[in-house]
Amino acid sequence: MLMAQQPPQVTEAILHQVAASLQMYLDELPQMPKLLGYTLDTGSPEPGGPTIGMYETRWKFHRDLPATTVFANGTSAQTASVPGPTIEAIQDVSTGVTWENHLPSHTYCHGTPLFPPQPPSTEVSPRSCISPAGFNPPNRTAVLLLGSPPISRRLGQPLGRPNCPYVLRDPAFDAKMNLPVGLEFDHHLMIFERSFYKDGSLYLNYTGDNPTIHPQWQPECFREAIIANGKAWPYLLVQRRKYRFHIINVSNARCSSLALANGLLFTMVGSDSSYLASPVTTQRILLSPAETFDVVVDFSAATTTESILTNDAPYPYPNGTQPDQLMGQVMKFIIKPGAPSPPDTSCVPASLAPSQAATIVGASLTRYITLYEYLSSANLSTHRYINGKCFLDPVMEKPKSGSTEVWEVINLIGDNHPLHIHLATFRAIKVQQLVDEQGFLNCMTSKNDAVACNVTGHATGPTLSTFRLMRGCGRTSSRSSPVTKRRSLCTSIWLNKTMLCTLLMPPQLQDMFTIAT
Numbered sequence: 001m002l003m004a005q006q007p008p009q010v011t012e013a014i015l016h017q018v019a020a021s022l023q024m025y026l027d028e029l030p031q032m033p034k035l036l037g038y039t040l041d042t043g044s045p046e047p048g049g050p051t052i053g054m055y056e057t058r059w060k061f062h063r064d065l066p067a068t069t070v071f072a073n074g075t076s077a078q079t080a081s082v083p084g085p086t087i088e089a090i091q092d093v094s095t096g097v098t099w100e101n102h103l104p105s106h107t108y109c110h111g112t113p114l115f116p117p118q119p120p121s122t123e124v125s126p127r128s129c130i131s132p133a134g135f136n137p138p139n140r141t142a143v144l145l146l147g148s149p150p151i152s153r154r155l156g157q158p159l160g161r162p163n164c165p166y167v168l169r170d171p172a173f174d175a176k177m178n179l180p181v182g183l184e185f186d187h188h189l190m191i192f193e194r195s196f197y198k199d200g201s202l203y204l205n206y207t208g209d210n211p212t213i214h215p216q217w218q219p220e221c222f223r224e225a226i227i228a229n230g231k232a233w234p235y236l237l238v239q240r241r242k243y244r245f246h247i248i249n250v251s252n253a254r255c256s257s258l259a260l261a262n263g264l265l266f267t268m269v270g271s272d273s274s275y276l277a278s279p280v281t282t283q284r285i286l287l288s289p290a291e292t293f294d295v296v297v298d299f300s301a302a303t304t305t306e307s308i309l310t311n312d313a314p315y316p317y318p319n320g321t322q323p324d325q326l327m328g329q330v331m332k333f334i335i336k337p338g339a340p341s342p343p344d345t346s347c348v349p350a351s352l353a354p355s356q357a358a359t360i361v362g363a364s365l366t367r368y369i370t371l372y373e374y375l376s377s378a379n380l381s382t383h384r385y386i387n388g389k390c391f392l393d394p395v396m397e398k399p400k401s402g403s404t405e406v407w408e409v410i411n412l413i414g415d416n417h418p419l420h421i422h423l424a425t426f427r428a429i430k431v432q433q434l435v436d437e438q439g440f441l442n443c444m445t446s447k448n449d450a451v452a453c454n455v456t457g458h459a460t461g462p463t464l465s466t467f468r469l470m471r472g473c474g475r476t477s478s479r480s481s482p483v484t485k486r487r488s489l490c491t492s493i494w495l496n497k498t499m500l501c502t503l504l505m506p507p508q509l510q511d512m513f514t515i516a517t
Contacts, residue, residue, distance in 0.1 A: 010197065010203060014198075015195045015196070015203060015223075015224050016224050016326070018195075018196050018197065018198055018224070019195070019196065019224035019225040019232075019326055020326060021064075022062050022064060022065070022225065022232055022233070023064070024232075024233035024329060024332070025233055025234065025235040025331070025332040026062070026063045026064070026233075026235075027062060027063050027231040027232070027233075027234045027235070028231075028234060028235060028236065028237070029187075029189075029228060029229050029231065029234040029235065029236040029331060030081070030229045030230055030231060030234070031183060031187070031229075032081065032083060032084075032085060032086050032165070032188055032190075032229060033074070033079065033081060033085035033086065034085060034086045034088055034183075035050040035052070035075070035085045035086070035087050035088070036048070036049075036050070036087075036088055037049045037050070037087050037088060037089035037090070037093075037095030037096075037097070037166075038089065038090055038093045038095060045090045045093045046093065047093055047094040047095070047096070048095070048096070049087075049089075049095045049096040049097050049098070050075065050085075050087065050097060050098070051075065051097075051098040051099075051100060052073050052074065052075065052084065052085065052087075052097060052098070052099055052100070052164065053073070053074065053075070053076070053077075053080070053099070053100035053101070053102045054071055054072070054073055054080075054099070054100070054101055054102060054103050055071070055072055055073075055074065055076075055077040055080040055102045055103070056069060056070075056071055056077075056102075056103060056104055057069075057070060057071075057072050057077050057080045058070070059072065059081075059082050059230065060200075061082075061194065061196070061200070061225070061227060061230065061231060061232050062225075062231065062232040062233075065196060065200035065232075066199060066200035067200065068196075068199075068200045068201045068202055069201065069202075070082055070202070071103060072084060073085065073163075073164055077102065081230065082230040083163045083164065083165070083190045083229065083230060083250070084163055084164035085164055086164065086165045086166075086167060086188055087164055087165070087166045087167065088167045088169065089166065089167065089168050089169070090168070090169055090170070090171065091168060091169065091170040091173075163190065163250055165188050165190070165246065165248065167188075167246070173353075177269075177275075177349060177352065178345075178346055178347050178349065179242075179244055179269065179296060179346055179347075179348065180241075180242050180243055180244040180296065180344075180346045181244075181346070185241070185242070185243050185244065185346070186243075186244045187236075187243065187244070187245050187246070188229070188245075188246045188248065189228060189229065189245050189246065189247045189248065190228070190229055190248045190250050191226065191227070191228050191247065191248070191249055191250065191251065191256055191287075191330060192227050192249075192250045192251045192252075193222070193223040193224070193225060193226055193227060193251055193252075193254060193327075194223050194224075194225050194227055194232075195223040195224045195225065196224075196225065204221070205218060205221070209380045209381065210376055210380055210381075210382050213376075213382050213383075219253075219381045219384070220252070220253040220316055221252040221253055222252075222253060222254055222315050222316075223252075224326060224327075225326065226311070226326070226327060226329065226330050226331075228330055228331045233329060233330070233331060233332075234331050234332075235331060235332040235333070235334055236331065236332075236333055236334070237334050237336060238299050238333050238334070238335055238336065239299065239335075239336050239340040239341070239344075240299050240300040240302065240335060240336065240337075240338070240339065240340055241298070241299060241300055241340035241344035241346075242296055242297070242298045242299075242300070242344055242346050242347075242348070243296070243297050243299065244269075244294070244295070244296050245293075245294075245295050245296075245297065246292060246293075246294050247285075247287065247292065247293045247294075247295060248272075248287075248291075248292045249287040249288065249289050249290065249291050249292075250289070250290070251289050252289065253289060253315070253316065254289070254313070254315050254317075254327075255286060255287065255288050255289070255313040255315070255317035255318075256286070256287045256311050256313055256330070257284060257285075257286045257311055257312050257313035258284065258285050258286075258287070258309060258310070258311055258330065259283055259284045259285075259309075259310050259312070260283075260297065260307050260308075260309060260310075260333075261307050261308040261309075261310060262302060262303060262304045262306075262307050263301075263302075263303065264297060264298075264299070264301060264302055264307050265281050265282065265283055265297075265298075265301075266281070266282050266283070266284075266285055266293075266295040266296075266297060267279050267280070267281045267295060267296040267297070267298070267348050268280045268281075268282060268285065268293060268294070268295050269294050269295065269296055269348060269352060270293075270294030270352075271292065271293070271294065272291060272292035272294075273425045274353060274355075274425075275294075275352040275353035276352050276353070277351070277352060277353060277354045277355060278350060278351055278352055278354075279296075279348050279349075279350070279352060286313065288317070288418035289418050290418060290420040291418070291420075296348050299333065299335050300340075300344070302335050304335070305334065305335050305337065306332055306333060306334050306335060307332070307333045307335065308329055308330075308331075308332050308333075309329070309330040309331050309332070309333070310328055310329055310330065311323055311327065311328055311329070311330055312328060315327070316415060316416075317416065318416065360406050360429070362404060363404050363405055363406045364400075364403045364404060364405060365399075365403070365405045365406070366405070366406040366407075366408065367397060367405060367406070367407050367408070368387075368407075368408045368410065368450035368451070368455065369386060369387060369397070369407055369408070369409045369410070370386070370387055370388075370409075370410040370412060370444060370448070370450060371384070371385075371386055371409075371410065371411050371412055371413050371417065371419075372384065372385040372386075372388065372412050372413070372444070372445070373385075373412070373413040373414055375414070384413065387448065388448040406503070407426070407503040408450065408455070408501075408503075409501045409503060410434070410444075410450065410455070410501075411501075412437075412440075412441050412444065426503040427503065428501055428503055429503070430463065430501070431463065431464040431501050432459040432460075432461060432462075432463055432464075432501075433459075433461025433462045433463075433464070434458045434459055434461060435458055435459075435460050435461045436458060437458070439458075440453055440455070440458040
């Protein structure tokens with residue numbers, strides 16, 4: 001068995017010092033590579049798709065840091081990038097992605113040999129290091145995230161979570177919308193965080209919170225340097241015109257409460273799975289991990305020559321530490337003077353993609369999905385379960401393809417927590433505060449049966465607006481009517497502690513999907 005050397009010891013103060021030594025806004029924001037999920041051999045889109053490998057390669061996160069070893073996705077070791085390439089598919093044209101594993105031997109998913117990789121098969125699971133793909137989400141437009149679990153060498157340092165945005169477009173519908181398009185004016189912005197040793201190599205704490213139970217597991221991980229598209233605090237040159245950004249939070253646990261300095265606004269046009277019914281203009285947007293916003297920013301409204309994208313979300317959210325100067329800045333937009341070239345003919349239409357209100361009429365089944373957490377005597381998390389089942393247990397929930405279901409998701413973990421569902425969409429239709437939550441927790445810990453524990457008798461507290469929880473699957477500071485915004489389909493949601501959230505699962509085209517928390 002290959003044994004990796006334990007990483008050198010380092011303090012949080014040194015990690016902060018390394019991050020603080022990096023001058024901001026020296027690296028230009030990279031334009032992520034784009035791969036087509038179809039072919040044009042006949043002149044029109046036909047089923048097809050790229051071959052993407054995972055490779056060990058070298059990557060520079062900042063001009064003044066040496067290149068460091070990472071695991072990255074791409075069509076070759078030379079083109080592999082952090083994040084990985086964007087896969088662009090077209091509505092109603094099948095996409096197949098061939099994944100190839102070119103990683104070194106003795107490489108494990110989820111950072112520990114306690115969770116060995118699943119043997120090759122056609123079944124996708126959280127332990128699949130390379131997962132077969134070939135799907136079309138049932139939406140007119142979508143920005144999803146294809147990603148592997150965290151990957152590491154055996155007993156060594158985690159080297160990355162390769163991620164690839166998956167974009168589903170409807171060319172005719174997109175043309176009618178007339179939103180900003182093209183490589184220069186339509187960007188993906190993937191935000192995460194990392195810590196570095198002085199030699200530029202990646203750092204992640206080697207010892208878990210409860211090493212006698214799990215040697216490396218940390219339920220929440222916050223790092224010192226904000227990374228956007230693979231660069232620490234980059235900049236982007238923009239013209240005085242409208243730009244479209246698909247902003248994706250791929251941090252481990254950090255929420256991002258984003259705003260633009262100097263009075264610029266976001267116009268939100270979509271969630272991670274669909275257009276909104278109508279646009280929402282807001283000064284601030286809040287993304288939890290795995291959430292996506294589709295926004296337009298009009299830089300012609302700027303009164304200055306630059307604007308900083310800032311973040312003021314406490315960590316853990318919402319009652320944790322306020323971000324400092326490092327965590328409070330994400331990137332800079334440098335605004336060129338003069339009129340745009342070519343002229344900006346794009347617009348944000350008043351109506352986007354109206355949809356029917358959510359209804360549970362005709363739902364075939366109601367499921368209860370309960371999140372548990374168990375603590376040590378030191379009040380540190382030791383285990384987190386879904387419906388009393390651990391990570392390695394067999395799949396228990398098996399919805400039928402094409403069915404509509406109601407899911408009552410109950411958060412009994414001691415903090416607020418994001419939840420996202422792979423390859424499926426939902427609408428939140430009710431959020432209810434639990435009463436006598438300790439009594440309900442005691443019963444659920446004993447019986448693991450929401451009906452037997454009288455969940456309807458406990459779900460009698462105040463009802464929160466789903467707009468506060470989702471606002472189009474993310475959260476904004478807008479006070480627009482919640483009725484139209486909550487009709488957006490999404491794949492992610494924020495679960496407040498001791499809350500019951502009712503999700504409507506509309507007909508899915510996939511035969512299997514997974515819950516991730």
